[in-house]
Amino acid sequence: MTSPNPDTPFPVEFSRHLARLLQARPELAAELAPEAPPLDAAQVGAWLAAEPLSEDSLKPALRRLKQRAMARIAGRDLSGAAELAEVVEGMSLVADAAVAAALEVSEAALVARYGEPRNAAGERQRLIVVGMGKLGGRELNVSSDIDLIFVYPEDGDTDGPRSISNFEFFTRLGRGLINALAEVTGDGQVFRVDMRLRPNGDSGPLVCCFEMLENYFVTQGREWERYAWIKARPLTGERWEELEAIRRPFVFRKYLDFGTINAMRELHAQIRREVAKKDMANNVKLGPGGIREIEFIAQVFQLIRGGRDRALQVKPTLDVLKLLVDRGQLELDAVVELSSAYRFLRRLEHRLQYLDDAQTHALPENPEDQERVACAMGFANYEALLMELDDHRHNVSRHFEAVFADPNERNHRLDEVWAGADGHGAELAKLGYRDTAALCARLAAIRDGGRYQQMSEQAKDRFDALVPRAIQAAAATAAPDATLSRMLDLLEAIGRRSAYLALLLQYPQALEQVAKIAGASSWAAAYLLKHPILLDELLDPRLLQMAPDWPGFRQQLVEQTDALEPDTEQQMDALREAHHAQVFRLVSQDVAGLLRLETLSDHLSELADILVDRAIALAWRKLLTKHRETPAFAVIGYGKLGGKELGYASDLDLVYLYDDPAPDAGQIYAKLGTRLNTWLSSRTSAGILFETDLRLRPNGDAGLVVSSLEAFRKYQLESAWVWEHQALTRARFVAGDRAIGDAFEAIRREILCQRRDVAKLRAEVLAMRRKMRDSLGSKGAADVFDVKHDAGGLVDVEFIVQYLILAHACEHPELTGNLGNIALLRIAAAAGLIPADLAEQVRDAYREYRRIQHQRRLNDLDSRVEAPQAAPLAAPVRALWQHVFDE
Numbered sequence: 001m002t003s004p005n006p007d008t009p010f011p012v013e014f015s016r017h018l019a020r021l022l023q024a025r026p027e028l029a030a031e032l033a034p035e036a037p038p039l040d041a042a043q044v045g046a047w048l049a050a051e052p053l054s055e056d057s058l059k060p061a062l063r064r065l066k067q068r069a070m071a072r073i074a075g076r077d078l079s080g081a082a083e084l085a086e087v088v089e090g091m092s093l094v095a096d097a098a099v100a101a102a103l104e105v106s107e108a109a110l111v112a113r114y115g116e117p118r119n120a121a122g123e124r125q126r127l128i129v130v131g132m133g134k135l136g137g138r139e140l141n142v143s144s145d146i147d148l149i150f151v152y153p154e155d156g157d158t159d160g161p162r163s164i165s166n167f168e169f170f171t172r173l174g175r176g177l178i179n180a181l182a183e184v185t186g187d188g189q190v191f192r193v194d195m196r197l198r199p200n201g202d203s204g205p206l207v208c209c210f211e212m213l214e215n216y217f218v219t220q221g222r223e224w225e226r227y228a229w230i231k232a233r234p235l236t237g238e239r240w241e242e243l244e245a246i247r248r249p250f251v252f253r254k255y256l257d258f259g260t261i262n263a264m265r266e267l268h269a270q271i272r273r274e275v276a277k278k279d280m281a282n283n284v285k286l287g288p289g290g291i292r293e294i295e296f297i298a299q300v301f302q303l304i305r306g307g308r309d310r311a312l313q314v315k316p317t318l319d320v321l322k323l324l325v326d327r328g329q330l331e332l333d334a335v336v337e338l339s340s341a342y343r344f345l346r347r348l349e350h351r352l353q354y355l356d357d358a359q360t361h362a363l364p365e366n367p368e369d370q371e372r373v374a375c376a377m378g379f380a381n382y383e384a385l386l387m388e389l390d391d392h393r394h395n396v397s398r399h400f401e402a403v404f405a406d407p408n409e410r411n412h413r414l415d416e417v418w419a420g421a422d423g424h425g426a427e428l429a430k431l432g433y434r435d436t437a438a439l440c441a442r443l444a445a446i447r448d449g450g451r452y453q454q455m456s457e458q459a460k461d462r463f464d465a466l467v468p469r470a471i472q473a474a475a476a477t478a479a480p481d482a483t484l485s486r487m488l489d490l491l492e493a494i495g496r497r498s499a500y501l502a503l504l505l506q507y508p509q510a511l512e513q514v515a516k517i518a519g520a521s522s523w524a525a526a527y528l529l530k531h532p533i534l535l536d537e538l539l540d541p542r543l544l545q546m547a548p549d550w551p552g553f554r555q556q557l558v559e560q561t562d563a564l565e566p567d568t569e570q571q572m573d574a575l576r577e578a579h580h581a582q583v584f585r586l587v588s589q590d591v592a593g594l595l596r597l598e599t600l601s602d603h604l605s606e607l608a609d610i611l612v613d614r615a616i617a618l619a620w621r622k623l624l625t626k627h628r629e630t631p632a633f634a635v636i637g638y639g640k641l642g643g644k645e646l647g648y649a650s651d652l653d654l655v656y657l658y659d660d661p662a663p664d665a666g667q668i669y670a671k672l673g674t675r676l677n678t679w680l681s682s683r684t685s686a687g688i689l690f691e692t693d694l695r696l697r698p699n700g701d702a703g704l705v706v707s708s709l710e711a712f713r714k715y716q717l718e719s720a721w722v723w724e725h726q727a728l729t730r731a732r733f734v735a736g737d738r739a740i741g742d743a744f745e746a747i748r749r750e751i752l753c754q755r756r757d758v759a760k761l762r763a764e765v766l767a768m769r770r771k772m773r774d775s776l777g778s779k780g781a782a783d784v785f786d787v788k789h790d791a792g793g794l795v796d797v798e799f800i801v802q803y804l805i806l807a808h809a810c811e812h813p814e815l816t817g818n819l820g821n822i823a824l825l826r827i828a829a830a831a832g833l834i835p836a837d838l839a840e841q842v843r844d845a846y847r848e849y850r851r852i853q854h855q856r857r858l859n860d861l862d863s864r865v866e867a868p869q870a871a872p873l874a875a876p877v878r879a880l881w882q883h884v885f886d887e
Contacts, residue, residue, distance in 0.1 A: 011078035014376040017357035018074050021067055028068060032075035038082065039072050039090040044097045058105045058180055062098050063187035069094045073142065074354055078376060084343050085318075087350060091140040098181060098190050099129050099148075099235050106176035110169060115160020117152070117169045125152050127170050127207070128237035129177070132197050136231035137315035141346065143353035143360075145192035146181075149232070150174040150207040153239050170207040192359070197228050210246060217250040223263035226251050230299055230306075231315045252307035253499070260303040262502060284345050284352070285361035289393025291349065293400040294342045297321075300403065301329050310563060317342060328540050334399050341392035348389065351376040414468035420444055431475035439481065443467070446492060455495050462501035466491060466511070469504075473512050477519030486518040486525035494532045503535055510538040513588070520591035521858040523648065527584065531687065533577070534584045544588045548603055553582065554610045561618060571618055572679060575611055576686035582607050583648060590858075597847075597854055598820075604646040608637075611689060612652070612680065613735035619675040626668060632660040633669055633706075634740035635676075636731055638696045643730040643820060645850070647857060651691035652680070655731070656706040659740050666708065673705040696727055709740060713747045722764040725751060726802040732818045748816070755810045765803045766885060769796070785870040787849045788863040792874030792881070794849045797821055797842060800877075800884050804828050821846055834880060841876035848873055 011032060012019045022029055030036070037043075047068060051061040073090045076082035082090075107127070117125040132147035134140045150173075156166045182193040198204055199216040208216070217225075229251045234240045285291045298320040305327075306312040312323055321339055324330040330338075351373050352360050364370050370382040379385040417424045420443065425436040433439055446452055446467075455463060470491060474484035494500040504511045514535070518525040528534055538544070557578055564570040586603055589595050595603075612635050620631045639653035640646045656676070658669040681692045697703050698715040707715070716728070728748055733741025776789040788794045801821045809815045812831045815824060822843050829839035853863050881887065 011075050014078050014351065014372055015074060015354040017354060018071065021071060025064075025067060028071040031068060031071035032079075034079070034081070036072055036075060038076065038086050039069055039093065041093050041097075044069065044093050048097055048101055053101055053105050055105060055109050058102060059183065059185055060187050062101060062180065062190045063185065065098065066094060066190045067188070070142070070357075077142075077350060078354065080378075084346050087142065088134070088139045088346070091142055091144070092135060092138040095131070095135050095140055095146050095191060096235055099131075099146075099177070102177050102180035102190075103127065103129060103173070103236050106173055106180060110173055110176070111158075111160075113160065114162050114164050114169060115158040117156060117158050117166040119154035119156040119166075123154075125154060125156065125166055125170075126237040126239075127152050127173055128240070128243060129235045130243075131233045131235045132228060133231055136233040137317065138233075139316060139346075141353060142350045143357050145194045145359060147194045147197050147228075148178075149195070149198045150177075151210065151213055151243060152207060152237075153210050153242065155209050155211075167205075167207065167209070171205070174206045197225075210242060214246045217246065221250055223260070226260075226303060227299055230302055230313075233315065248313075249307075251303070252313060253303075254307050260300055260499075262506075280362065282363040283361045284349055284363065284389075287393075289341075289396040289400075291342065291345045291361075293396050294321075294338050294345075297330075297338065297400060297403050298324070305329070330399075334402075337392075337395040338399055341396045344388070344392050348373070348377060348385075412465070412468040412472075414471050415464075417471060418443060418447075418464065418467040420447060428471075431471070432480045433475065433484070434481055439484065442485070442488065446488065449492075451492055451495055456498065459495060459498040459501060462498060462505055463491065463495055466501055466504055469508070469511055470515070473515035474519070476512075477515055479519055482522075483515055483519035486522065486529075487514060490514065490518070490525070490529050490532070493529050497532065500532050500535055503539075507539055510535060513538040513544070517588060517591055521587065522860045523858050524584075524587045524591060526860070527580075527587065527648075531580045531584070534580055537581055537584050537588070544585060544592070545594065548582065548585070548607075550606050550610060553578075553607075554614075557610065557614050558617075561614065565621075568618075568622060569684060572682070572684050572689075573686040575615060575618075575679070576684060576689050579607065579611055579689055580687070587648060587858075597851055600854075601645045601647070604648070604650075605637075605641060605644040608641055608646060608652060608690065609734050612654075612676075615676055615679040615689070616672075616736050619679050620672055622675065623668070623671060625671075627662050627664075628660075630737070631658070631669065631672060632665075632737050632740065633658045633672060634736035634738075634744065635734045636741075636744055637734040638727050638731045639693075641734065642732050642818065644732075644818075645820070647854065649857070651693050653693045653696050653727075654734075655694070655697045655712075657709055657712055657740055657744060658706055659709040659737075659743065666704075666706070669706045670704065677705075696724070709743055709747070712744075713750075716747065716751045720751075722761065722806070723768050725806055726765070726768075726799075728752065729802045729805045729816075730818065749813065752805055752809045752816045753813055756806060758807050761803065761807055762885060765799060765806075766887060769799050783867055784864045785867040785874065786862075786864050787852050787870055787873075790874070792870075792878040794846065794853070796877050796881055797825075797846045797849075800842075800880055801825060801828070803884060804833055808833055834883060838876060838880050838883065842880050845873040845877055 012022060022032075044065070047065055048061070051057065051064070053061055069090065073082070073087055077087050119125055128151045130136070130149040130151060132149060134144060135146045135148075140146070150170060152166060152170045154166070157163050158166070158169050178193045178195070181190045183189060195206065196202055198206070199208055199213060199220070229247055232247055232251075234243060281287050283290060295317055298317045301324055302312050302320060309327070312320065312327075314320060314323070318339055321330070321335045321342075325332050325335045349361055352362070352364070354376070355364070355369060355372070364373060367382075374380075374382040374385040377385055379388070414427075417427060425440060428436040428439055452460070452463065467488075470487045471484060474480050474487055477483040491501075504514070514528070517528065557575070560574050560578070561571045564574060583604070586595070586600060586607075590600055616631065616633065616635065620626065620633075634657050636642070636655040636657060637652065638655065640650045641652050641654075656669070656673040658665060660669070662668070677692055677694070680690050681688060694705065695701055697705070698707050698712060698719070716725070720728075728751055731744075731748060733744055772795065773789060773791065776786075786793060798821060801824050805815045805824070808828075808831070812827075812833070814827055815831070817824075817827075819827070825834070825839045825843050825846075828834050829836040852865060856863060856865075
């Protein structure tokens with residue numbers, strides 16, 4: 001290639017099209033000047049405004065606009081002044097403006113002939129031109145056609161003397177628009193227009209109304225069309241929100257859609273076969289490691305997760321990749337390589353197209369053009385360009401295979417066991433299964449059962465592939481029979497949700513994790529069965545090992561629920577689903593032995609605090625009558641929540657307080673308290689957030705739902721029973737107005753530090769304990785021991801601590817700290833109220849009781865154990881009880 005002519009702006013050396021353009025229109029050389037600014041919407045609008053548009057002038061004006069914009073964009077790009085984002089945005093702006101101008105002129109001409117198109121109610125109808133593909137994503141390349149779809153809201157007729165149907169009107173308008181843009185005149189064309197993405201493609205009508213489009217999506221929409229509609233962007237018209245309400249549920253499923261991986265894998269295989277057939281290996285868009293593979297990577301995650309994470313519904317590819325790092329779906333290194341490759345390949349694509357303004361993505365065969373393209377890319381020669389290109393394509397292919405590769409072998413060695421062939425009991429026994437006859441019967445019952453028989457063929461294929469792998473995964477656990485039974489329950493439950501089956505097939509590590517969790521805990525298995533969407537939590541093993549980031553979770557919850565405003569139902573679901581996900585992460589760490597029980601309880605309590613706090617804010621926002629921006633309202637937690645000993649299935653003991661001098665404050669906060677309880681405990685499609693218990697409020701069920709701070713103090717001082725003061729020892733501020741929480745804590749300490757008649761207190765505490773033991777204990781059974789309710793159990797420890805606080809906090813205020821029973825026993829011993837060695841033994845017993853109780857609950861067992869197992873734990877508790885109560 002000859003060196004650039006110093007008298008010619010050097011971008012022309014890289015573009016024969018630009019050279020021809022300057023020869024025809026020398027005035028465009030000004031657009032190549034170094035000081036020419038980036039093209040923006042204002043500039044495009046000004047250029048268009050300078051030319052009066054009519055039916056006669058429209059085509060030449062639009063072509064002159066495109067040529068001028070092309071000169072500006074190419075000049076800045078080829079001189080190195082423009083980043084990729086500027087180039088594709090500039091081209092998209094030109095397309096947007098050209099479509100809008102062509103539509104305006106064409107529509108005015110039709111309206112003059114036929115009148116305005118109107119619906120049955122007489123409302124004017126406007127054509128919505130939907131930009132698809134790279135135009136929709138504002139990523140248009142420099143010699144691209146534009147993919148369009150024409151949609152209008154409602155059928156009807158025009159209101160002119162020569163009335164025609166809206167369908168006919170918009171069909172004519174669409175044809176006129178295409179002609180204005182795509183006809184090749186003496187000035188060339190503006191954009192080639194491709195309408196093949198419309199419903200039914202070339203065989204379908206040119207335009208469709210909302211109703212037709214929605215029916216098409218529901219009855220005929222295919223997977224590749226979901227992919228195509230990701231980037232759909234309305235360019236003209238009105239009622240975009242209604243169109244979006246049709247598009248969004250078609251493209252983005254409400255639940256995680258892992259079946260998309262298989263569909264896109266098949267689509268990509270078709271493309272690769274076509275590439276191989278046409279010998280297109282040098283195609284930087286469709287060839288191996290090309291632009292399309294990067295787009296597929298981004299878009300498969302959008303299709304899978306976009307319905308649940310609206311941020312992923314953005315259109316530009318690079319923006320999606322960045323979000324995938326933020327959400328832990330792709331590693332940072334992978335996204336850096338993919339983003340770098342995308343920019344390189346798009347820049348190379350543009351330089352191929354600058355040569356002759358051709359829609360090409362193939363590397364040139366002409367040695368002179370090869371050198372020209374290499375130089376335009378900043379390389380010394382074509383060989384250096386190819387080396388860099390090969391590196392990028394290799395990286396893209398590697399990451400593509402990591403996402404789309406099928407992890408499963410075609411045939412599994414246990415396929416015949418599932419298929420029901422005789423004589424496989426011995427094979428199951430070798431795997432460690434004990435009751436092989438029962439297992440074979442269970443498998444046969446599933447195969448012959450209605451659920452399996454009614455599955456779609458696709459779901460059956462996935463189910464058939466999963467069962468042998470489940471048998472293998474369960475065999476690796478400590479109790480294969482129980483584990484597999486729970487796994488089969490899950491597979492049957494999700495059998496009609498083929499996407500969940502696809503997830504477990506695509507991610508074998510998730511299936512293995514299901515086996516570990518199901519084998520360790522029947523409760524966790526049932527939780528997963530109730531909320532199968534949590535399978536997604538198993539895909540990133542880091543989530544099952546990292547400590548929760550509660551400040552980050554709190555902020556994310558605020559952003560997520562704010563984005564769903566004003567949809568109360570979706571917000572309530574979001575709270576529940578966020579809770580389920582965090583609980584499942586914790587239970588996964590728990591059964592893996594990564595959490596101490598005290599740490600787990602702290603996490604569950606913090607999680608509850610955050611959710612209650614967010615529910616307050618949302619419930620207050622929905623109140624129609626309120627007199628301030630934020631409520632002077634606080635939630636107080638009692639019981640397990642108050643003592644930070646919350647379990648997975650614990651209900652929340654709550655009391656609602658307010659401190660507000662407004663005349664109607666009581667009425668307003670009563671409504672808030674009622675609404676809050678609804679937000680927390682009502683059942684939605686996502687389940688229940690928490691079971692709540694408000695009976696510890698002043699006067700119990702007979703009392704008001706909320707109490708003023710003053711009324712609460714008065715009640716505690718004058719009317720509360722001893723058992724209510726016992727409950728107060730474990731109460732704490734949970735959520736809402738921190739100032740009210742601090743005032744509550746002052747009242748709590750005041751009440752607990754009251755000087756009491758110790759003999760009377762002892763009698764009342766003992767009477768309450770006997771009453772509880774009589775109704776809840778093991779009732780004299782000598783061979784079993786209830787670790788919670790029997791004498792020497794957990795409740796005895798709690799009563800001892802509560803009595804010591806109420807009896808002695810007046811002299812030892814350090815006992816009023818809500819530090820938990822283990823810490824308070826140590827404080828009581830340090831104060832000389834109980835023997836230190838006995839206190840230490842009881843502290844150990846309390847820890848072990850809680851551990852036993854927790855482990856049994858994980859497997860849906862009650863709190864009764866064999867008496868000899870508990871005897872060493874009960875003895876020091878009984879001894880301390882005797883020391884404290886002399887009983």
